[in-house]
Amino acid sequence: xxxxxxxxxxxxxxxxxxxRSVDLHVxxxxxxxxxxxxxxxxxxxxxxxxxxxxxxxxGHLQGSVIVAGLSTATAPPQEFAPVVGVVGQDPLASFxxxxxxxxxxxxxxxxxxxxxxxxxxxxxxxxLLGIAELRRRPxxxxxxxxxxxxxxxxxxxxxxxxxxxxxxxxxxDPTAAEEVLAAITRLVHDLGTxxxxxxxxxERVVQYADRLVHLAGDGRVLDGAPADLMRTSDIxxxxxxxxxxxxWDPLPLSVRDARRRAGxxxxxxxxxxxxxxxxxxxxxxxxxxxxxxxxATARRPAQAAPxxxxxxxxxxxxATAGHGHGHGHSHGQDHGQGGGPALSARRLVVAYPxxxxxxxxxxDLRRGExxxxxxxxxxxxxxxxxxxxxxxxxxxxxxDVAGTDxxxxxxxxxxxLVGLVPQTAADLxxxxxxxxxxxxADHESRAPxxxxxxxxxxxxxxxxxxxxxxxxxxxxxxxxxLAVQLTAAPGVVLLDEPTRGLDxxxxxxxxxxxxxxxxxxxxxxxxTHDVEFTxxxxxxxxxxxxxxxxxxxxxxxxxxSSPAFAPQVTKVLGPQRWLTVEQVQQALEAA
Amino acid sequence: xxxxxxxxxxxxxxxxxxxxxxxxxxxxNPVLLVMILAVAGxxxxxxxxxxPWALAFRMYLVLGAVIVAMRVVFRIVFGGGQxxxxxxxxxxxxxxxxxxxxxLLGPVxxxxxxxxxxxxxxxxxxxxxxxxxxxxxxxxxxxxxxxGALHEIGTSVVVALSVAPQLVESVQRVRRARLLRGGxxxxxxxxxxxxxxxxxxxxxxxxxxSLALAAAMASHGYGHTGxxxxxxxxxxxxxxxxxxxxxxxxxxxxxxxxxxxxLGTPLxxxxxxxxxxxxxxxxxxxxxxxxxxxxxxxxxWLVTVAGLASAGLMYLASRTDATSLYPSLAxxxxxxxxxLPAVAALVGVVPAWLAPGPPRQAVRx
Numbered sequence: 021x022x023x024x025x026x027x028x029x030x031x032x033x034x035x036x037x038x039x040r041s042v043d044l045h046v047x048x049x050x051x052x053x054x055x056x057x058x059x060x061x062x063x064x065x066x067x068x069x070x071x072x073x074x075x076x077x078x079g080h081l082q083g084s085v086i087v088a089g090l091s092t093a094t095a096p097p098q099e100f101a102p103v104v105g106v107v108g109q110d111p112l113a114s115f116x117x118x119x120x121x122x123x124x125x126x127x128x129x130x131x132x133x134x135x136x137x138x139x140x141x142x143x144x145x146x147x148l149l150g151i152a153e154l155r156r157r158p159x160x161x162x163x164x165x166x167x168x169x170x171x172x173x174x175x176x177x178x179x180x181x182x183x184x185x186x187x188x189x190x191x192x193d194p195t196a197a198e199e200v201l202a203a204i205t206r207l208v209h210d211l212g213t214x215x216x217x218x219x220x221x222x223e224r225v226v227q228y229a230d231r232l233v234h235l236a237g238d239g240r241v242l243d244g245a246p247a248d249l250m251r252t253s254d255i256x257x258x259x260x261x262x263x264x265x266x267x268w269d270p271l272p273l274s275v276r277d278a279r280r281r282a283g284x285x286x287x288x289x290x291x292x293x294x295x296x297x298x299x300x301x302x303x304x305x306x307x308x309x310x311x312x313x314x315x316a317t318a319r320r321p322a323q324a325a326p327x328x329x330x331x332x333x334x335x336x337x338x339a340t341a342g343h344g345h346g347h348g349h350s351h352g353q354d355h356g357q358g359g360g361p362a363l364s365a366r367r368l369v370v371a372y373p374x375x376x377x378x379x380x381x382x383x384d385l386r387r388g389e390x391x392x393x394x395x396x397x398x399x400x401x402x403x404x405x406x407x408x409x410x411x412x413x414x415x416x417x418x419x420d421v422a423g424t425d426x427x428x429x430x431x432x433x434x435x436x437l438v439g440l441v442p443q444t445a446a447d448l449x450x451x452x453x454x455x456x457x458x459x460x461a462d463h464e465s466r467a468p469x470x471x472x473x474x475x476x477x478x479x480x481x482x483x484x485x486x487x488x489x490x491x492x493x494x495x496x497x498x499x500x501x502l503a504v505q506l507t508a509a510p511g512v513v514l515l516d517e518p519t520r521g522l523d524x525x526x527x528x529x530x531x532x533x534x535x536x537x538x539x540x541x542x543x544x545x546x547x548t549h550d551v552e553f554t555x556x557x558x559x560x561x562x563x564x565x566x567x568x569x570x571x572x573x574x575x576x577x578x579x580x581s582s583p584a585f586a587p588q589v590t591k592v593l594g595p596q597r598w599l600t601v602e603q604v605q606q607a608l609e610a611a
Numbered sequence: 612x613x614x615x616x617x618x619x620x621x622x623x624x625x626x627x628x629x630x631x632x633x634x635x636x637x638x639x640n641p642v643l644l645v646m647i648l649a650v651a652g653x654x655x656x657x658x659x660x661x662x663p664w665a666l667a668f669r670m671y672l673v674l675g676a677v678i679v680a681m682r683v684v685f686r687i688v689f690g691g692g693q694x695x696x697x698x699x700x701x702x703x704x705x706x707x708x709x710x711x712x713x714x715l716l717g718p719v720x721x722x723x724x725x726x727x728x729x730x731x732x733x734x735x736x737x738x739x740x741x742x743x744x745x746x747x748x749x750x751x752x753x754x755x756x757x758x759g760a761l762h763e764i765g766t767s768v769v770v771a772l773s774v775a776p777q778l779v780e781s782v783q784r785v786r787r788a789r790l791l792r793g794g795x796x797x798x799x800x801x802x803x804x805x806x807x808x809x810x811x812x813x814x815x816x817x818x819x820x821s822l823a824l825a826a827a828m829a830s831h832g833y834g835h836t837g838x839x840x841x842x843x844x845x846x847x848x849x850x851x852x853x854x855x856x857x858x859x860x861x862x863x864x865x866x867x868x869x870x871x872x873x874l875g876t877p878l879x880x881x882x883x884x885x886x887x888x889x890x891x892x893x894x895x896x897x898x899x900x901x902x903x904x905x906x907x908x909x910x911x912w913l914v915t916v917a918g919l920a921s922a923g924l925m926y927l928a929s930r931t932d933a934t935s936l937y938p939s940l941a942x943x944x945x946x947x948x949x950x951l952p953a954v955a956a957l958v959g960v961v962p963a964w965l966a967p968g969p970p971r972q973a974v975r976x
Contacts, residue, residue: 133900
């Protein structure tokens with residue numbers, strides 16, 4: 021179906037080829053998962069299938085790409101529309117029309133399909149993807165999962181035999197991701213569509229894949245059965261790493277397979293307690309170079325007399341799980357300097373003309389604690405973060421940071437109390453070089469020159485200062501924006517979806533970073549959909565739904581019992597309360 | 612029997628609105644103009660759906676009010692003050708002799724104000740009629756009804772229309788992000804810096820979006836040509852361009868008094884014929900189809916006829932009884948309304964009851 025013959029591709033600005041001598045044959049009806057670290061050329065490989073690479077991107081392509089007998093060398097991407105459906109990472113950016121029905125019909129209109137046929141196919145596609153009730157809705161009002169399904173539907177109506185999906189679930193909450201993946205597997209099984217899919221969160225897709233295509237990073241492509249390649253892959257989901265640790269063969273790829281094998285391991289682990297999650301972690305580049313001496317440390321004495329008595333810190337929100345906080349996890353007391361809240365919000369309400377995003381939320385954030393803020397898309401996470409920072413709208417309620425309300429003071433003062441890294445972090449960057457951004461950050465925060473650069477080096481060592489911020493990878497951009505925000509030395513750091521688009525390694529680095537920020541005495545909040553990241557990094561989980569806090573408590577308490585938020589290791593080893601492979605590994609080594 | 616709810620062909624609404632606007636252009640009688648305004652407004656409230664563009668009517672009304680106010684203010688400032696009924700006198704600003712004929716401020720007469728008011732009201736009514744068409748007819752569906760040869764232009768317009776709200780959205784997002792960096796927006800001298808902080812991310816965002824959109828459109832098959840020979844394409848382009856040039860020349864010939872006769876009507880007709888051939892050829896080359904095209908049935912005829920009747924009756928009135936359409940300013944008199952112009956102004960209201968209602972929106976969960 022798809023045939024790459026000796027394909028070598030070099031971008032016009034690059035010295036080295038992104039793809040090197042790629043030979044790949046994907047048969048009819050296969051579901052093929054493309055993995056690899058950020059920036060190794062997964063999107064390049066996918067877009068080469070219908071000729072967007074090199075017709076749209078420029079660059080030099082050697083060899084041949086042939087799909088269903090059509091070669092990208094002779095036909096432009098337009099001619100591939102009836103054969104290959106391509107769905108991008110951000111569906112909203114690729115919508116041409118503005119309602120669901122029109123979007124589904126757009127491709128067919130371009131191909132000149134007869135009107136009665138179009139009508140029939142639109143109805144069929146609406147049913148196939150379960151979006152019939154959305155047919156007249158404007159595309160902008162849909163949730164992320166719905167938008168992604170509409171985007172898939174809009175290419176399906178042309179009845180392509182190949183579907184190419186670039187990270188279709190990276191921006192979605194776990195439930196919406198399941199919806200999209202269910203739709204895709206249905207296409208593979210019922211219609212025999214050939215699917216090529218790239219995904220950072222391999223754990224979501226690998227169990228459905230017939231074949232794995234792994235980009236090693238030097239332009240070479242390995243392909244083979246998922247269980248074989250996963251044995252050595254540097255991009256491995258927790259269930260696979262658990263399987264490797266336990267020495268299971270064949271390697272389980274799904275929670276179901278692993279759970280059936282895990283009886284012995286559960287017996288072995290029964291005698292152990294999961295180690296206290298958050299022992300101080302070894303972090304590179306800490307010793308003595310705690311950045312910005314005035315930053316975290318100076319703040320601690322300042323809160324010697326917190327306005328809220330320490331005892332109230334435990335009675336957090338209206339949530340059920342709020343009680344019993346602080347038991348069984350000693351660490352809050354270690355770093356917390358008496359455990360006074362770094363930030364306490366009371367009866368916070370954020371309302372927009374047609375919706376109430378946050379309904380009377382009470383929240384206390386403690387020093388030294390990493391809180392994961394979870395909940396489906398549109399549940400009010402971002403609105404809450406913006407309101408806490410003070411820059412976003414707030415209808416009523418109070419926020420108290422060391423006696424000051426960040427919403428009532430100028431932005432400059434607010435950011436020295438609470439730092440926020442927004443979802444599209446790159447919005448904060450506008451200068452030509454990393455060094456210029458750093459200098460500007462020092463200037464804005466009236467910090468001594470070099471403060472931001474020192475922070476940046478501690479966060480992401482060795483970022484070239486002359487590089488244009490837009491040329492950095494997502495993880496590097498995140499690090500830069502974080503350094504800019506930390507320059508103001510806020511005691512509370514809020515991060516909105518920092519993990520989207522990060523591969524396992526970048527995510528692991530980021531998890532350590534979050535732990536370290538907390539370890540230096542800050543309160544850290546990370547809004548995320550990523551349950552594995554939460555399991556790895558968070559002390560506490562707050563779950564929001566429809567603007568309310570519906571669960572709030574230590575990570576194991578909240579995630580272990582939840583079908584949506586439980587990490588894979590918990591699902592395999594439940595009811596024991598293991599969250600990460602590292603915990604299991606430590607326990608086994610101790611045994 | 613009530614008509615089933617469905618959306619009426621956008622072309623019908625445009626013809627209706629243009630009819631009303633033509634009627635309004637024939638009169639300066641404020642009573643008639645307000646009647647036409649009321650008719651347009653009533654039909655809009657009765658027959659628009661809940662789409663974003665349907666809310667634009669209010670903007671057009673505001674624009675109309677601004678036009679009226681401007682007209683009146685200009686009459687006060689630049690005098691022009693013919694009229695005996697002086698209401699009050701403003702201090703006149705003396706001007707040098709070489710701008711004789713222009714007077715700044717000075718006495719303000721009732722005739723002068725009313726003249727400005729009537730004039731402004733006429734223009735405002737015509738603007739509101741266009742606004743009504745915009746509110747009732749989805750502009751994008753209107754573009755879909757274009758002939759095949761204009762498909763590409765239509766698509767570009769559609770895309771451009773959808774870019775504007777996205778741009779507003781990214782400006783808001785980036786502005787909020789600026790606040791997170793301490794909001795240099797309000798610091799006088801650093802204004803350009805703050806502007807750069809907003810403009811650069813927004814432009815980069817817009818650039819990325821348009822590239823993503825272009826790639827998406829290409830992979831959806833936009834610009835899919837099938838098997839057209841390049842020569843046919845060149846021929847079509849040549850025909851259309853030559854034809855349009857001919858039309859321009861012909862129009863010039865028809866309008867101009869001193870141009871020789873052969874440059875007038877014959878050239879115009881020849882140009883039209885050539886351009887028409889080009890469109891037909893181009894239309895045949897285009898292999899696109901339209902999803903659920905709007906039908907043209909009885910309701911469309913009814914809407915069109917209502918609008919055109921308004922224009923036609925007003926034209927008739929202007930031929931038979933012109934005085935009632937232009938109320939007298941000297942001497943000052945209350946505007947009077949005769950039967951025929953009143954009927955002309957009101958006949959446009961018929962679609963408010965007889966046209967099918969808009970399809971109901973799916974309820975948002």
